[in-house]
Amino acid sequence: MxxxxxxxxxxxxxxxxxxxxxxxxxxxxxxxxxxxxxxxxxxxxxxxxxxxxxxxxxxxxxxxxxxxxxxxxxxxxxxxxxxxxxxxxxxxxxxxxxxxxxxxxxxxxxxxxxxxxxxxxxxxxxxxxxxxxxxxxxxxxxxxxxxxxxxxxxxxxxxxxxxxxxxxxxxxxxxDFINRANCGMYFFGPPHKLLRLAPYGDGQYGNHAIQHIFSTKQFQDHPEWFALVGGKRQWWSYGNGWQICTTHPGTVERAVQYADEFFRAHPDAPVISMGQNDGNGWCECERCKKLINSVTPPYSLSERWFHWVNRVAREVNKKHKGKWVEAMAYANTSSPTRFQLEPNVAVTKTFVLDSEFKQAEQWKTVCRSVNLYSYMYGGSFLGFRHYPHAAQQFLKWGHDKLGALSHITECGGDWTFDGP
Ligand SMILES: [Zn+2]
Structure with a gap:
């Protein structure tokens, strides 16, 4: 080779x-x-x-x-x-x-x-x-x-x-990377369907999917599926700032049904996203509190979330062998769980702080595939943003050490400074 x-x-x-x-x-x-x-x-x-x-x-x-x-x-x-x-x-x-x-x-x-x-x-x-x-x-x-x-x-x-x-x-x-999404620097070919030089994202890695799985209809029919915050069930049509009740069995059943419909409609898709929404809004109901306090030390937000993802993934695997269930290790779910994730669960790890490289390697000890989500527009510095060798090392590390199949980068910028 x-x-x-x-x-x-x-x-x-x-x-x-x-x-x-x-x-x-x-x-x-x-x-x-x-x-x-x-x-x-x-x-x-x-x-x-x-x-x-x-x-x-x-x-x-x-x-x-x-x-x-x-x-x-x-x-x-x-x-x-x-x-x-x-x-x-x-x-x-x-x-x-x-x-x-x-x-x-x-x-x-x-x-x-x-x-x-x-x-x-x-x-x-x-x-x-x-x-x-x-x-x-x-x-x-x-x-x-x-x-x-x-x-x-x-x-x-x-x-x-x-x-x-x-x-x-x-x-x-x-x-090596079957998902290569570039968010923000769009160089389309003339038919305006594909980007030049093969960036490609299918939207199922690192996506706030919960807002699509649990939407208007679900809130009308089952408000109890949504997080109880300050004594009220929370939902906004705009998808961020709220979560679901991760201990209600109905939320698992709904997510499994959604996955079933998705894979029937897209039989070649390798993965479905179960990403949480941006921001907070985590459930404060008695059942959720009971789960949190069922272990010592109590479950972290990350563990509460991946506890739910594991339950969904076990059910999805019964009908859709070989398909991944993807969820984000991001913001308040960044830290690794103390328990193993199901073999069909992949995480998409976001990278903002230096400490998150180590965190990503810790995630790899509890799950089979840790995918990459980077912010290549950087921050707090002015200069040309052209660092192909560092980007190459990052991707190679992700592939070799983390079993990454996907890299998403938010790289919106200026073509003059940031180049191809
Ligand atoms: Zn709850």
């Missing part, structure tokens, strides 16, 4: 294989021209899924600009010197069977010689992977760079009349 020479990407993307075989013993040319003046243009075909079609259009836009030739998406692959497959189609499924089992939104970049034609495949199992493959190909083989969101000044698109590739080019990229 080797890694791509591009170290900036090596944390997020584990390169499983990279084979570019060249035989010096045989004088045979192991390369071919993807595009060259005077040669027939390559034919670009797309998978059926809308994100694959977007990726194909994006690819054609850049290849046209690079080569100075007009390249468009075609609906036929026949009789072409070179066929470029963006996304999954019949040819890709037949000749790259690995595509069906690629991890998450990983992808292949692969040349295949078939009959008299060369084929270049840029595709993954899931639809958005085609866009990631297109961007990596354009970056590594054509020199395109995206710096900030501006089509005139924010990108570098070199002019290359001829693009030559190894006939045996074969790259498989699989992400």
């Amino acid at each position: 080797t890694r791509m020479p591009n170290h900036r990407c090596s944390i997020l993307w584990m390169l499983v294989t990279y084979i570019a075989v060249s035989s010096s013993a045989i004088a045979e040319d192991k390369t071919f021209q993807l595009i060259a003046p005077g040669s027939a243009l390559p034919r670009v075909v797309s998978g059926d899924r809308p994100l694959e079609q977007d990726a194909a259009r994006d690819f054609c836009h850049y290849l046209s600009k690079i080569s100075g030739q007009k390249i468009t998406v075609s609906d036929k692959a026949e009789n072409a010197r070179v066929v470029i497959h963006i996304g999954r189609d019949t040819f890709v499924d037949r000749h790259v069977p690995k595509i069906a089992t690629i991890r998450a939104d990983g992808y292949v970049i692969r040349c295949i010689e078939h009959g008299d034609n060369m084929h270049l495949v840029l595709a993954g199992k899931v639809d958005r992977a085609a866009q990631w493959a297109v961007e990596r190909f354009l970056g590594q083989h054509c020199g395109v760079r995206w710096l900030f969101p501006d089509r005139v000044h924010g990108e570098v698109v070199p002019e290359r009349k001829t693009i030559t590739l190894d006939r045996d080019l074969q790259v498989l990229v699989e992400p």
